[in-house]
Amino acid sequence: MSNAKSLEELEQKQDFIRRHIGPSPAQVSDMLSALEVSSVQELIDQTVPASIRLEQPLTVGESRTEVETLSYLKSVASKNKVFKSYIGQGYHPTNVPHVILRNVLENPGWYTAYTPYQPEIAQGRLESLLNFQTMTLDLTGLDLASASLLDESTAAAEAMGLAKRVSKAKKANAFFIADDVHTQTIDVVTTRAEQFGFEIIVGKAEDAVNHDIFGALFQYPTTSGEVVDITDLIAGVQSKKAIACVAADIMSLLLLKAPGKLGADVVLGSAQRFGVPMGYGGPHAAFFATRDAYKRSLPGRIIGVSKDRLGNDALRMAMQTREQHIRRDKANSNICTAQVLLANMAAFYAVYHGPQGLKTIAQRIHRFADILATGLKAKGIALKHSTWFDTLTVVSDSKDDVTARAIAKGVNFATNHEGEYSISVSETTTRADITELFDIILGEGHGLSVDAIAADVEANGSESIPASLVRDDEVLTHPNFNSYHSETDMLRYIKRLESKDLSLNHSMISLGSCTMKLNATAEMIPITWPEFANLHPFCPLDQAEGYQIMIGELHDWLVNITGYDAVSLQPNSGAQGEYAGLIAIRKYHESRGDAHRNVCLIPSSAHGTNPASAQMASMKIVVVNCDKNGNVDMVDLKAKAEEVSENLSCIMITYPSTHGVYEETIREICDIIHEHGGQVYMDGANMNAQVGVTSPGFIGSDVSHLNLHKTFCIPHGGGGPGVGPIGVKSHLAPFMPNHSVINVPGTNIGNGAVSAAPYGSAAILPISWAYITMMGSEGLKQATEMAIVNANYLTHELSKHFPILYRGRNNRVAHECIVDLRPLKEQSGITEMDVAKRLQDYGFHSPTMSFPVAGTLMIEPTESESKGEIDRFIEAMVSIKGEIEKVISGEWSIENNPLVFAPHTQGDVLGNEWDRAYDRFYAAFPVPAVAKNKFWPTVTRIDDVYGDRNLVCSCPAVETYRD
Structure with a gap:
């Protein structure tokens, strides 16, 4: 009986493996027969060099059933404490319209599509992305917008890069950041500047004109909530032939004058609060707009209107399509993955609510901020600013007492500065919440009535937005934003667009090097659980215990799978992972007094992101030839490694090769690089051919990025989201990304961030966690x-x-x-x-x-x-x-x-x-x-x-x- 029960349990545990792997045993037998081998093992023996095959099996554990996996993960998620978040700083609670939640975020017709490189079968998501660009243009007041970047902070770093490319202040090498920009943005931009050799100057916004700069970044409204007319600041920057960049809050732009109308050259920000959960930091789409004159320098992707063969309007990716693959190290950026799924959600949010609906939401948020401010001031509470959209900063000598009362009530404030705390109200804030905020700050029995204050505010009007900055132009006038406001109409619009797109729920998407594999439903379910979806990335760590457990387990499994010693989950795309890995290499050399090591060897077959990433890390690229069989030309490699030996930083190599073979000389390649003092960066794009059979660490490499959105089952989402964590050997571990708001254990304090949130796109990590759990070592x-x-x-x-x-x-x-x-x-x-x-x-x-x-x-x-x-x-x-x-x-x-x-x-x-x-x-x-x-x-x-x-x-x- 016990043996029968054990057999039954084993079969249940293997159910998921059988469902993930497409061919049945009979089909496998037929394929092996066609290949004239007797077993899978015989084929592996013929294919994978014995010298790189793992000597020991993986130790990630036995496979678990879907029920076991989701039950355990739910118990882990329950350890997260979902407090009401008033932290703000670029992340806000939002109401995801259920018609979008169910029919976009939870719909494989939207989340399994590939990047629209074949536009004829991608017209639906292209129209949605065109809506996103149109929304961006209307709200920012500029000429040209991209179809999303990775997050607000990296978008700001891209803005700095654009500024350097187009600024006429050619001799300037400094970029100015106002000190009231979000902390994480200053962090990410500073990291990028360090790699490029730019100087970063952080100071009072009005001091920008006192420096020799090629560009400047301002926050609108500021991170502490102040609404400032930056017209003169922008003009001052431009008078120095520098580029004025503005990071803006997207919801505020329904009420505030567009930054483009104030003169800004670049406007960027996060579209998160347009119906995308906070998700402990991501994924979220960033918007980015600039002047038409700078279109050739715009990073990322642009959706454009063209014609088809019959003269019909048709959409496609314009200009920047695969730019990094074509221009390689001359590309504007190494960006490969965008945030298409999240950009689509934000665009649909705007379509569903329409201009009036969005304005009503923004007015309600602002009115609650006014009510809260009026009540606090009536009780003698000092506010740091006299203007605001949604965020109030309180100056208080009882900050600790107030924030302790808030925590006790399940409420989080922002507490970044001594003697100050900030409160950002959101779309989800209610009148009862305002009453609760009064109770927390003033103590119960304060005698304030929200209804009475609201009536007072209504009667006397609001001056918290300066009259000169009140938006007076219409936005979102296009029919797409004014036609689908009932759920019936919206449902049919989403379905109509979905029906134009080919996704994995139609047929195989056999893109080499992109591993469009099954994204199992059980893997996808947890991402919309409130315990994972509704956490602010800067909440206290003891409120994110469930995330820490899940991330910790995923970290340990990836360490085992890769053969490395440590993993950083911060990079939120494969290209971002490449960049983070190269920074670790560069910092390692610097720590040893070898800062002169700046040459990166790259085989001619490499992904275009490789040379683009190396360029972003200020490395000199030397191309290594391939032989007639598509392998690295060992004679050429040895000669070039010898030639640049003193300055060799690293090699970037993909394994199996980009040509789809297991190169026999891979260990020798690693040895040659190490002999000349370099490091081996192994591109993780083809990790799907390594897991459990070999590993980058076992082969001899020092660092790799992993495409969790490929090998580890996070769906491609029509062109994003992605996650690109890096695995490193122990000597590189201290140089992985950290974060200025939430310290990431295991890395050096002071290491810069590469993404806005400490754990990048944390909300989709449960997908890979569930995949590894349900597959287990053997699967x-x-x-x-x-x-x-x-x-x-x-x-x-x-x-x-x-x-x-x-x-x-x-x-x-x-x-x-x-x-x-x-x-x-x-x-x-x-x-x-x-x-x-x-x-x-x-x-x-x-x-x-x-x-x-x-x-x-x-x-x-x-x-x-x-x-x-x-x-x-x-x-x-x-x-x-x-x-x-x-x-x-x-x-x-x-x-x-x-x-x-x-x-x-x-x-x-x-x-x-x-x-x-x-x-x-x-x-x-x-x-x-x-x-x-x-x-x-x-x-x-x-x-x-x-x-x-x-x-x-x-x-x-x-x-x-x-x-």
């Missing part, structure tokens, strides 16, 4: 092994029809393969772009196109796809090969074939005219399998040239909608 290893099985099966079948560019030992690949389309292109004139677009007609997202080699497709099936889905993809590719052969044979001309007209929309196929050389039905249903689950692109091939020549980055004019 994680199985996932890697099955990724290798699926990739090799796919490669084997495609190789019958296409050349495979690179292979490793025994003719095997790692977790991805590169299909070389160049021979077919030369014979037929059909391009890799044509193949990518034709795949959309078959219901698939294109694999990674023309990276790392132009004219190729890099394909990664992951372990989550079944053999049936892989076979469906193979069938599509083989069918497309047949179409290309018809062009080669002359049956179809190069101008008239289904590939050059792809993708085909319903309007295209059902149009009155059809002069094609192929049948309408074949255009839409090229193989029978497509008819079972047809996904229709909503626009035809987009004209990128037209979009570049006619850059429009806000919602099209109303006349377009009338047409």
Whole structure:
């Protein structure tokens, strides 16, 4: 009986592993047979060099069932104390409209989509992002906006970078930050400046003009709540040919004059309080706007309006699309992941409430601040400022007593400065809350009536916003912000946009190097629990005990998985992780008196973020060649390491390689770098082919970033969120990021931050925690092994029809393969772009196109796809090969074939005219399998040239909608 029970429990524990891994045992057997191996282990032996295989299994524990996992995590979450937060400082409680919560944040149709590099099948999220840009432009009063950055603080650091690029004060090397900017922003900007060699001057805002600077940053309203007319400050900065940057509160801009109208060159901030939970710090989308004259220097992504082949309006990513991959170390930034899912939530929040609804929310927040201020002043309480939007700073010699009473009532104030505390009211504040605040500050029996004070404020008016700064122009006048205010209309609008986008709930997204694997529902559930969603990142640590337990366990598991000694969870994207890792290397060298070590070796096959990140760490980049097999050219590596030996800082290398193979010489590469005094940075993009089989630390590297949004199942969200923690060996651990507000244990005091919050995008860490918990040591290893099985099966079948560019030992690949389309292109004139677009007609997202080699497709099936889905993809590719052969044979001309007209929309196929050389039905249903689950692109091939020549980055004019 006990044996039977044990067997049953074991089977239950393995249920999640079986559900995460796509192929059934029978399918695995069929694939192994096709590969002519007898077992998975035999294939691994043929593929992964024995010298780097782990000698001991992982020790993250046995797999747990979904029920066990969620039950335990709920008990951990319950240790968090969700106090009412009045801390402010860039983070505010908010009411997430339930129609957005359920249909966007909790909907795989929105959270599993990939970055819109294939815009024809991404028109829904592109429209939502265009709404976000339009909202940003209206509220900031500027000309051009991006489609979100990582957080407010990193957006400020990007603003500094833009200022340096465009400022005409070319000899200046200092950037000024007003001392009333949020503390975490000063921290992150200072860290960035240190890497660039810029001087940071922090002082009174009015002192900016007294320095030789290339730019300045002001907060509007200030971190302590004051609303100041900064028109003259901006003009003073500009008189020195410097760039004036303003970090603004998005909700306040419904009532305050737009910073662009005050003369600002750059306006940025967090969109968090537009319907996105605080989540202990993130993820949150930052908005960023600037002048049209600076558009070529704008960091991140811009959504633009173009035309499709039939002349219809169509959206796409403009200009900055994959900029870091194209321009590499010349890129404006290393930003790769944005915060698309959160930007979409903020945009939908604005659409749902509309301009009047948003203004009503802002007025209510401000009125509560006025009521609170009026009551406090009536009782002789001193306020630091006479103006405010939502934040009051109290000057008090009884600060400790008041804040202790607040804590006892389950309330948090901001207590950054001696003799002062601040209270930021929010959308969630009620009249009862104001009464409670009076009780806390004044003691019970104060005799104040909220209703009476409110009537007094209403009768006498408010002067807490200076008359010169009261907003008097209309915002959000576009129909998209004035049409969907009932839940029925909003639900249908969200669904209409979702239906335009291909996501993982439609089909395999086989992007090589991007690991679009299953994001299991059980992993996603905890992120909306109030215990995780509603904590302020700067709340006292004893209120975040549950987060500390979960983060601590995740930290220890990642240490075990990576073979490193410590992990920082602060970086909130892969590119941010690269940057943090390079800073650790740089600080390590400096600590040893080797500050001159500034050369970074990068293989020619590397991700574009690698050279861009190295440039941001002020490293000199030396490219190492690859040989004809796609591996690092060892002769060239040795020569260049010898040449730069005295100044060698590090090498950045991806493993398995960007070419999809386990390079046999990886340990030798590490040894060569170490012999010359350098460090080894191993890019974690392909960690999905390492977990449980090998590890970066075991191989010999010193630091890696991990893409939790890839290998560890955090969904891509249409282009973000992401998490990019770094793992390091013990000698680098002291140099990981810290934080000026909340100290991060294990790092040196004074280490700068790379993200606004101490634990980055903490709210989505439960996803990776749950994945590791439910997979356990054995499941994680199985996932890697099955990724290798699926990739090799796919490669084997495609190789019958296409050349495979690179292979490793025994003719095997790692977790991805590169299909070389160049021979077919030369014979037929059909391009890799044509193949990518034709795949959309078959219901698939294109694999990674023309990276790392132009004219190729890099394909990664992951372990989550079944053999049936892989076979469906193979069938599509083989069918497309047949179409290309018809062009080669002359049956179809190069101008008239289904590939050059792809993708085909319903309007295209059902149009009155059809002069094609192929049948309408074949255009839409090229193989029978497509008819079972047809996904229709909503626009035809987009004209990128037209979009570049006619850059429009806000919602099209109303006349377009009338047409």
